[in-house]
Amino acid sequence: MFHRSILPQQIAASRRDFLRGAIGAISASTVRSGFAAPLSGIVQPTQKTIVVTFGGGARDEETFAEEGQENIPNLLHTLLPQGTFFTQVRNGGILGHYVATASIVTGVYERFNNFIAQPPPNPTLFEYYRRALKRPVTDTWVIAPSNGFQKIGGSSNARFGPQYGAGVILPKRLLSTAMQKTSTGADLQHLLQDNYEMPEYQVLSTSQDRELHLEALESTLRLSVADFVKHAQTLDSADELSLFITRRLMDQQAPSLMMLTLHDMDVAHSGAYSLYIDAIRRADRLCAELWQAVQSHPEYRDRTTVYIMPDFGRDADDDPSGNGFQHHRTGSDMARTTWLLAMGPHVRQNVVVERPIESIDLVPTVGCRLGFSTDTPGRCIEELR
Known part of the structure; x- marks a missing residue:
């Protein structure tokens, strides 16, 4: 078990050792290798990128430690051998879900109020991408279960802004709107839980807002209200609904840049360890299903890079100022040190990298790979260039 006094590099070394025992194929020389040589060749505009974040993350005790590996069989045995795994990703910003995710997509540690729906002040990955490569609005999407993420698609930056932003689909909002238009008696209220840190987060529910979301449901996803609710009735979680929306977008529009936020594990705030x-x-399974969908889809196979990364971690059990798995209040190394898995045609397989990187490095890394510049303090991850 990790103690809060353990340094990030010790956490990284422990993850390496756990992985060596779990998948067996990683050699010591590979684990300790430095930069992977960048692959030559010009990246074509048809390259696609999918970013997956975990809302709140999960501790090593429940994942990469020996006692937790049973919870992530797909990550360990199916996905990690196909990609490059970074054991030490540092989040130096605010440990709140919206602001931390905004930091990931801007490449800047944002400092705004985590509980107010506002656009990030700094340009997002989506804006850099669309403006530099002249991509249409239908080419970038964010699928975010929490309604608090409604403004994450575009920044308030005067040089960029919503005109270059991504479309944001809030599956919970779609479900809520659809339920109001049908006579279904299904009990789907558990899918409408918005934010376990602040469950009373205000959800916009004006008639104009409902109509906009119905229009998105029917025009963007090409689903009727009845179809959507029928599918929702078979789901166990909002994350399941989000993956359904993601796959629907892949089939209907084949966007080149998407971000999917999995948020179910934030139920930890309620204190329910089993949930x-x-x-x-579930997140482990959905990541595998997403990768399988990518590999089997003619528009995505062999041209898509998938990045999977928690926004941050959680507190240690023995930290007197925290609440263990339930919260992420202390700002300790356990709460700040996460990981990153990258998979794709240009990414080296079965490689583990221990050197420290930061969560804000993702935006410049995608920019380096796709051929556009970003004005951020983050750095391009050389192993993924």
């Missing part, structure tokens, strides 16, 4: 474990296992 937290269930959510980890």
